Amino acid sequence: MSVQKVHADGAQGAKLSRGLGFIDLWSVGVGALIGGGIFTVIGPAAAQAGPALFVAFLIAGVVALLSSLSYAEMASLWPYEGASYAYSKFAFLPISKDLAQWMALLCSMLYFLSFAFAAGAVNMGFAGYFQYLFPSLSPQFVAPIVSVLITLLLLAGIKTTGKVNTIFSIIQVAALFVISIIAMFSNPSGPFTYPEFLPNGWTGVFAATALIAFGQMQVEAVLTLGEEAKNPRRNLPLAQISALATVVVLYICTGYGVVSAADIKALSESSAPLSLAVEKVLPVGGAMLISIAALTATGTSTVGCLLGSSRMLFAAAREKAIPAIFGKVNEKTKVPANAIIFTGVIALATTLMSSFGLGQAISIAVGAAVFSNWLMMALMNIALIITRIKQPHLRASFRYPLNIKNIPVLAIIATVAAMAILAYIEPIPLLIGISWVIVITIWYFAYSRKRWEFLDESELED
Template sequence: MAVANNSTTSNLKRGLGFVDLWSVGVGALIGGGIFTVIGPAVAEAGPGLFIAFIIAGVVATLSSMSYAELASIWPYQGASYAYSKFAFAPISSHLGKLVALWCAGLYFLSFSFAAGAVNLGFAGYFNFIFPNLPPTIVAPVISIVITGLLLVGIKATGKVNTFFSIIQVVALFAIAVIAISANPLGPFEHNNFLPNGWSGVFAATALIAFGQMQVEAVLTLGEEAKNPRRNLPLAQVSALITVVILYIVTGYGVVSSADPAELAASSAPLSLAIENVLPGIGAVLIAIAALTATGTSTLGCLLGSSRMLYAGARENAFPRIFAKVGEKSGAPYTAIIFTGIIALLATMTTVLGYAKAINLLVSAAVFANWFMMALMNIALVIVRVTRKELTPSFRYPINIRNIPILAILAAIACIWILTYIEPLPLLIGFSWIVLLTIWYFVYSKDRWDLLDEEQMKELTRNTEKESN
């Protein structure tokens, strides 16, 4: 298939520099993790919550370097969709396309569900400030508002996201400093440091992965990034490291300033924690920071999932209608609208009850995330073995005979953590993989207009030159 056939889908605009990309990563990561899942996570890990943050951070960081190397080779829209397509192709072209479809579908599922969960997190903190407005009303409204913002275009979206991301970093650092200063040995003062043992820590680690999963949101913007081969891996890794450090110190701090049982029962746990050490204004300020964090996290989720859908649609792996791009906005508007609708439906799971909805959405999203991380670590190993001629601008450290040993360990860790996810989310995740496999053989296999590596280079060459 000639690239010309895709001329209507190649007019994405490169409006994101390094700081913009970093802020997309930070914004998506912060709101999706610490402000949304800290309650369910502390219920599992108890005072030892910060240990779960350390484990999740290490595994996510190791996996992020696999993503970063792959992104420096193939800096294209769709991230893991594109990486899988090219990485697994030397084994079998069908395997490459099938795994790419899995990644696109799992990413779309996880980030749409994640957006729903984060919308609920936003609504919980909004309710803390305005008790008369219940989460069941606020969550759908914020979902619609952020979908509308994305339709305006990537440049405006990036600037708004950068501003709010800086607020989040400062706010979380302030929470950690205030809380730890008030009670430096807080977590260790509890009689039962790990109430559910190490199983509780690992279960919390599985949930906390929700905070690391949005890191791929940066990489899905490969064709909207300036100087993508440099900025994509640098922004992704630096955003994750920034947030992992903040997560660890914040996880330590909140348990230092509030009872774990009370944190687990609260819909605004960070506000509760800061209220104990800085009564009155402190809790309101943190709630405001949480609103910016959860809002930008929803933005990151919808950015990533809509771009993943767009990447597959322009090759007809998904219906071509999702590859349409607005002339003025330079945004894939049909993919954004569809993603926004799915996120809105996920948000409406509040009919199950706030806590149950959060747990279900988070767990289903986390399954997809850990599974994709395992696939990307495996993909890098395959690339190192089968494509030795490639010279990535970012290279995974610590290699033995060109094999990234830590990537193999990260893949094993990702699969192992999957065993701590509850049965229903596991069933949803595996059922989704089965449905995607059926979709491939029934719809995509014979319709797929594959863009190979040379065609992708040609498709993006002009915009990449303009951005440098």
């Protein structure tokens, strides 16, 4: 079966369009990673880490960067739609086809569930900041409209989505860097002026690190677009690492700046901690600047959530691991329309749940998404190690640095770190995340296993 036959069976001969260059891919990565988390997670993270908030951002960033190197190497080997879906499938195949397929389904469905729910939560964040600019429009009215509009943007085609997302990403990065620099210079030694730098010890710092994952959990968002990227073996790893590096630096500066500009207790109790810090040091124009940054950040985060989730759904569907209807590609727009619509419907439903006062349930779902993120980071590091052992003949265009006898040492450290952070996730989200794993496993054996049409590398190449 050729890749053309795959598309012909499911989508009348339509294929995905390679419409994303490096800047477009970088912007997808930046937009997805910054997201709404930086505007909401700072308060609870500050309560845990205290003045050492920037240290928690640093730790989360280092672990994410180390894990991103594993993703990057596998992206240069297998630059296909679905990212970790493809990586785990081909990495674990030499051990067992069942293991490879189960791992692929696990990654795709954990990602899909996590980010479809996360999109709903982010939409409410967008609506909250939109109300600042237009006080007469309630978040309950705006959030569902935003959810629908972004779904329609994705349906318009990947080139249109990429260009709009690039503009928004540049605006938010510029605005947030300005905010963080102003806050840092308002009190350069701020975090070190408190009587206690670690009020809750390192336990508090690691608990904050687990929370911060909400803002950094879309580490593979850009990689899910492997078959829509130009020169993917070069551009995917480069865009992913550069996007994550941009965001990690931005997050560390922001974490340092807010503690410098505002009191820790006030930050931890505020529903808009970043706004509180900015208005302290920039009373004129600060609120407007933060609103612009928040609107562009939450908008691009929803784009990233829906892009990644729909492509994971598409990757699994074209191999019949889930119903094949989600694997169809629209002939005109060259996007997996059914997968986008289904993902958009779930995001809209989640948005409506938040609008009608079920925000606590969404917060728990987002916590489960954070669990999924750290678990998948650990699995991808393990997948790279397995690849190096079982398929030593493979030569990636991007290679994880610091190897001993072909084993990526830092990937082992990143695996241990990601698994350790799982221990600091709240019990209920942790149980929900584990429950997702169980349900996906049951689905594999009850539905996917007997229907799976395994596509090898030659069938996925153009």
